[in-house]
Amino acid sequence: MSNRLFRPDYGGYYFAKGDLACLESREWALHHVFGEILALTEEEKELEDFMEEKRQLMAGCSVCCPHHICAYPPAEAFGVGKEFIRQNDLFSKVFRRMPKGGLLHVHGAAALSAEGLIKLMLDWNEKNGDRSSRIRILNAVIPAISEKYVKGTLFYEYQCRKIMGNTLPLEDYLKKPGNWKRLYKMLSFKGRKLLKKSTKTAKMWERYNIILSRTAELFQNREFYTDYYEAFFEECVEDGIRYVELRCGFERFRDAKTGVSREQSGEYCAKKALYFKDRLTEVNPVSPDHAFIDAILDAGERIRQKYGKDALGVKLILTAQRSLNPYIGKERECLCKRIDATAALKEHYLKQGKEVVIGFDLEGPEDGCCKIDDYAKKIIYKPVGDGYESMGKNSEQIHDMKGSSGQTMIEKQKLRIERIDFFLHAGSSNWFFNDNLKTAVIISKHRIGHGFNLNRIPGVMHGIARGPKVVIAEPVFEICPIYDQTFGYCRDFQSHPLYEYIKSGILCVIGNDSPQLLGNPGISFDMWEAYMGMGLTLPMLKLMIFTTYLYEFMDYNAGSIEIEKAKLKFLRDWDNFIDEVQECI
Numbered sequence: 001m002s003n004r005l006f007r008p009d010y011g012g013y014y015f016a017k018g019d020l021a022c023l024e025s026r027e028w029a030l031h032h033v034f035g036e037i038l039a040l041t042e043e044e045k046e047l048e049d050f051m052e053e054k055r056q057l058m059a060g061c062s063v064c065c066p067h068h069i070c071a072y073p074p075a076e077a078f079g080v081g082k083e084f085i086r087q088n089d090l091f092s093k094v095f096r097r098m099p100k101g102g103l104l105h106v107h108g109a110a111a112l113s114a115e116g117l118i119k120l121m122l123d124w125n126e127k128n129g130d131r132s133s134r135i136r137i138l139n140a141v142i143p144a145i146s147e148k149y150v151k152g153t154l155f156y157e158y159q160c161r162k163i164m165g166n167t168l169p170l171e172d173y174l175k176k177p178g179n180w181k182r183l184y185k186m187l188s189f190k191g192r193k194l195l196k197k198s199t200k201t202a203k204m205w206e207r208y209n210i211i212l213s214r215t216a217e218l219f220q221n222r223e224f225y226t227d228y229y230e231a232f233f234e235e236c237v238e239d240g241i242r243y244v245e246l247r248c249g250f251e252r253f254r255d256a257k258t259g260v261s262r263e264q265s266g267e268y269c270a271k272k273a274l275y276f277k278d279r280l281t282e283v284n285p286v287s288p289d290h291a292f293i294d295a296i297l298d299a300g301e302r303i304r305q306k307y308g309k310d311a312l313g314v315k316l317i318l319t320a321q322r323s324l325n326p327y328i329g330k331e332r333e334c335l336c337k338r339i340d341a342t343a344a345l346k347e348h349y350l351k352q353g354k355e356v357v358i359g360f361d362l363e364g365p366e367d368g369c370c371k372i373d374d375y376a377k378k379i380i381y382k383p384v385g386d387g388y389e390s391m392g393k394n395s396e397q398i399h400d401m402k403g404s405s406g407q408t409m410i411e412k413q414k415l416r417i418e419r420i421d422f423f424l425h426a427g428s429s430n431w432f433f434n435d436n437l438k439t440a441v442i443i444s445k446h447r448i449g450h451g452f453n454l455n456r457i458p459g460v461m462h463g464i465a466r467g468p469k470v471v472i473a474e475p476v477f478e479i480c481p482i483y484d485q486t487f488g489y490c491r492d493f494q495s496h497p498l499y500e501y502i503k504s505g506i507l508c509v510i511g512n513d514s515p516q517l518l519g520n521p522g523i524s525f526d527m528w529e530a531y532m533g534m535g536l537t538l539p540m541l542k543l544m545i546f547t548t549y550l551y552e553f554m555d556y557n558a559g560s561i562e563i564e565k566a567k568l569k570f571l572r573d574w575d576n577f578i579d580e581v582q583e584c585i
């Protein structure tokens with residue numbers, strides 16, 4: 001499907017009909033690649049019976065409840081029913097123990113659970129005798145700073161000297177009764193008011209930005225950044241995840257010694273924190289700073305030292321905010337530089353023999369921002385170097401690059417889409433006229449984030465399902481159930497289209513998106529909701545999990561997958577799980 005053709009004469013994009021003509025190909029792929037995976041053994045059938053019995057029992061109880069107070073739990077907001085799920089034996093006995101393979105959709109800025117984050121910050125303050133690196137919390141907001149910072153913003157002492165009087169050391173703040181809960185609410189979507197069915201999606205996105213503006217300053221410290229990812233990876237390992245593809249923005253470190261806070265222009269506003277963070281963090285497109293990636297790799301290494309050399313693999317998809325407008329010069333420049341820097345970083349690690357940076361993505365709300373079409377025409381299908389050449393210092397660097405060798409010059413002529421893979425978010429919308437997916441299926445070669453409204457564009461859906469005879473019929477959809485519910489795209493899991501996608505032959509995997517805000521660390525909560533609320537079957541769960549193993553054993557650069565290795569690893573993990581689960585059901 002993803003033939004990546006761009007034809008202005010076809011109104012932008014052109015679907016190669018030849019690619020769509022192979023009607024039986026999905027059955028071919030399912031049979032050849034997944035046949036062995038999808039067939040259930042006697043033990044697995046027993047497990048499936050056990051799971052279905054539990055599901056039916058819960059559905060039956062909800063319907064027959066004489067007091068009409070017992071709604072079917074997957075029909076409730078996740079934030080309200082979370083404790084119930086945690087205590088449910090299907091969750092603790094089956095989903096928690098299930099091998100998850102890869103977590104392919106999670107955002108770095110909100111990856112660690114809110115509980116984990118608070119614990120990490122307290123530990124940080126305890127181990128940091130150096131006062132200037134201690135974390136303080138903004139406790140009283142005065143009018144002079146109310147546009148820039150919201151109550152609960154967290155800083156290092158060296159970053160907030162000017163407003164020190166309005167802040168408290170975090171541990172002192174938390175000593176006051178009720179403040180732990182207060183902070184937890186400020187760092188997540190917890191709270192019934194927010195989860196009310198009437199809360200609009202746009203409002204949730206505003207809250208999203210405000211919440212992440214509270215922690216944005218902390219990521220400027222390399223040590224903390226590394227500890228943060230270590231803690232996040234630990235949560236992954238605890239949930240049976242063995243591979244993470246992390247979406248993260250560019251970060252520039254400023255430690256306590258060099259530590260002035262990030263320059264903030266007058267127009268900075270906490271409600272658009274991530275947008276401004278991208279605008280204010282300068283990225284060099286030719287030789288980008290890779291310290292933040294090294295820090296994430298260090299965190300992964302710490303986990304492998306602790307749990308063994310195969311414990312966790314990490315690859316990165318770098319991102320920019322979708323609220324940057326490709327029609328505004330300065331913002332287009334920011335986007336262009338980030339994409340070119342991503343390609344440069346990909347090369348940087350490949351030269352060391354490591355595949356680390358695999359692609360680029362635009363994150364943030366789709367509605368209210370430009371369409372993917374606009375990014376495609378103005379940026380993605382433009383040559384590398386386009387969009388900022390005339391800008392002072394960088395033009396010299398580009399000039400040098402041109403002069404250094406003929407080969408580099410040819411490299412520069414390549415379109416961005418030829419230099420880097422895109423893993424775009426698309427289809428997170430309830431608007432009928434959001435057809436971002438039409439473009440995304442062509443640009444995103446391997447996967448698409450969310451893809452919620454795919455069933456509204458049947459032509460695209462059938463096109464993917466009937467794609468060419470390949471091992472994985474791509475793009476694969478990264479479905480994040482709890483995200484879809486909390487942001488209001490699908491309030492009730494029973495009306496979620498995931499089952500329909502899988503049945504139609506669309507390959508999907510499950511991600512958790514933003515565990516800090518959504519309260520869903522690991523993938524178990526999302527899987528429980530998908531199984532209970534959307535009526536999936538055990539083979540469907542196996543199919544989704546095995547697909548993530550294929551990506552773990554994928555070399556994106558060479559475009560090859562070690563299928564046998566992936567199968568072997570999956571079957572070993574899965575058989576262990578079946579043995580273990582037999583004893584407790």
Ligand SMILES: [Zn+2]
Pocket residue numbers: 105107363425449513
């Ligand atoms: Zn996402």
